[in-house]
Amino acid sequence: xxxxxxxxxxxxxxxxxxxxxxxxxxxxxxxxxxxxxxxxxxxxxxxxxxxxxxxxxxxxxxxxxxxxxxxxxxxxxxxxxxxxxxxxxxxxxxxxxxxxxxxxxxxxxxxxxx
Amino acid sequence: xxxxxxxxxxxxxxxxxxxxxxxxxxxxxxxxxxxxxxxxxxxxxxxxxxxxxxxxxxxxxxxxxxxxxxxxxxxxxxxxxxxxxxxxxxxxxxxxxxxxxxxxxxxxxxxxx
Numbered sequence: 001x002x003x004x005x006x007x008x009x010x011x012x013x014x015x016x017x018x019x020x021x022x023x024x025x026x027x028x029x030x031x032x033x034x035x036x037x038x039x040x041x042x043x044x045x046x047x048x049x050x051x052x053x054x055x056x057x058x059x060x061x062x063x064x065x066x067x068x069x070x071x072x073x074x075x076x077x078x079x080x081x082x083x084x085x086x087x088x089x090x091x092x093x094x095x096x097x098x099x100x101x102x103x104x105x106x107x108x109x110x111x112x113x114x
Numbered sequence: 115x116x117x118x119x120x121x122x123x124x125x126x127x128x129x130x131x132x133x134x135x136x137x138x139x140x141x142x143x144x145x146x147x148x149x150x151x152x153x154x155x156x157x158x159x160x161x162x163x164x165x166x167x168x169x170x171x172x173x174x175x176x177x178x179x180x181x182x183x184x185x186x187x188x189x190x191x192x193x194x195x196x197x198x199x200x201x202x203x204x205x206x207x208x209x210x211x212x213x214x215x216x217x218x219x220x221x222x223x224x225x226x227x
Contacts (some may be wrong), residue, residue, distance in 0.1 A: 014201055032213040041206050043118075043218035044157065051213040094213070101147070101170070102216060106154035 002027040002093050006105035014113050015083055021076040021108045023065075023091035031093040033074040034102065035065055038088040047089070050074060086112045117141055118219035120205050126225045129195060135187040135222045137205030146188045147216065148180060151203040157204055163188060195226045 007022040010085040025031060032051050036044040048059040055067040065076045074091060118139045127133050140190040144165050149157035155205065162170035163182040177199075188205055202223055206216040 034215055041220075041223075043120075043206075043220045044216070045218070046215045047192075049213070049215055096212065101159055101162065107154070107156055109154075 002031060002095055002103045004091050004093055004103055004105035006091055006108050007088075008108050009106065010109045010111065012111045012113060013081055016080045018079050019077065019085075019110065020082050021089050021091075021110065023074045023076065025072050025074065025091075025093045027072075027093065027095060028056060029056045029098075030096045032066075032096065033067060033077050034092040034094075035063070035074070036092060036104075038090065038107075040087075044090060047076070081110070081112045083114060084113050085110060118205055118207055118217050120203075120219035120222050122140055123220070124223045124225075126227060127192065127195065128227055129197075131195075132191070134192065135190040135203055135205075135224075137190075138186055139217070140186055141209065141217065142185075142208060143207035143209050143217070144185060145208040146154055146182065147206040147208070148188070148190055148207065149218075151202040151221070158178045161190075190225075195224075197226050200224055200226045206220045216225055 003023045003026045008010050013019050031054045035047040037047045040043045048057045050057050050067045058064045063078045088107045090107045092102040121136045148160040151157045156221045159172050160174045163178045166182045177194050181189040202221045204221045205219045208214050208216050
């Protein structure tokens with residue numbers, strides 16, 4: 001079985017500051033990793049994903065995440081946040097070769113203050 | 115804009131009512147999902163359809179009844195709901211390939227009175 005731990009339920013930061021949202025996972029098999037973002041009153045949107053290959057993955061809006069197999073982590077980073085980045089962020093995993101579905105972390109609320 | 119469309123956006127219903135939530139996608143995805151999301155919580159999987167057949171039911175009470183009329187449509191029929199069923203109901207679809215991500219709609223905000 002897989003599990004996902006998002007270590008911070010809330011992360012307040014000031015605009016233009018860097019941010020890191022932490023995600024650790026547990027799995028006995030290899031996994032696919034995802035970050036989703038949910039803005040107020042909306043569904044979840046895929047931010048980025050790690051399937052294989054380069055361990056650093058980037059999104060079009062400046063976020064990046066690095067897969068670290070030894071530390072079983074997939075932390076999300078952005079060097080300079082904007083007010084519009086205020087949202088809930090969910091880390092999720094899916095096991096290779098399984099019919100199973102995404103296992104979500106509990107989410108991290110990023111609040112960007114002016 | 116989302117490629118998965120859900121209607122209605124908001125729904126208020128009494129405990130004796132019957133209503134339906136609708137979901138539509140035109141990406142050619144053959145896997146479709148219903149999730150329930152309570153405030154400040156991650157989505158919880160309810161049902162999965164694969165090629166129009168129900169493949170996963172996460173022990174959801176029978177007052178929730180899913181239906182997949184064709185590969186583009188997914189319905190969730192509601193009957194005799196309880197106030198604790200109030201939540202955001204999310205539909206999602208997924209393309210082929212193990213690592214394909216879920217594509218979510220914007221959800222239906224359901225309030226049971």
